[in-house]
Amino acid sequence: MRPCAQSALPATPEVPVETLILAAIAVSIAVSLIVIIGRMLVRRREEREQWERDGRPEPRERTPEEKERDRRSAITWGCLVVAVPVVLVLAYWVSR
Numbered sequence: 001m002r003p004c005a006q007s008a009l010p011a012t013p014e015v016p017v018e019t020l021i022l023a024a025i026a027v028s029i030a031v032s033l034i035v036i037i038g039r040m041l042v043r044r045r046e047e048r049e050q051w052e053r054d055g056r057p058e059p060r061e062r063t064p065e066e067k068e069r070d071r072r073s074a075i076t077w078g079c080l081v082v083a084v085p086v087v088l089v090l091a092y093w094v095s096r
Contacts, residue, residue, distance in 0.1 A: 021092040025085055032081045 051057075062070075 017095045018092060021088060025088040028084045028088060
């Protein structure tokens with residue numbers, strides 16, 4: 001009798017779930033930082049260009065509506081920046 005022939009294809013190494021979750025955590029943190037820094041730089045550039053177009057006037061007082069909108073936007077982005085890595089860390093902890 002012939003012994004069973006082995007496959008000529010090499011075995012693919014399996015990547016543990018923990019490694020994938022840690023990679024996802026690192027990617028989410030990096031993307032969050034890139035998005036935050038990018039948005040900040042774009043906003044500053046736009047404000048500077050607008051300021052120069054207007055002849056460099058004194059900054060106007062922000063309305064309460066603008067302040068409230070900025071506060072809500074900051075809370076939303078802050079929660080997302082914190083929540084995504086926390087969820088990934090919890091997924092990592094549960095999978096162990």
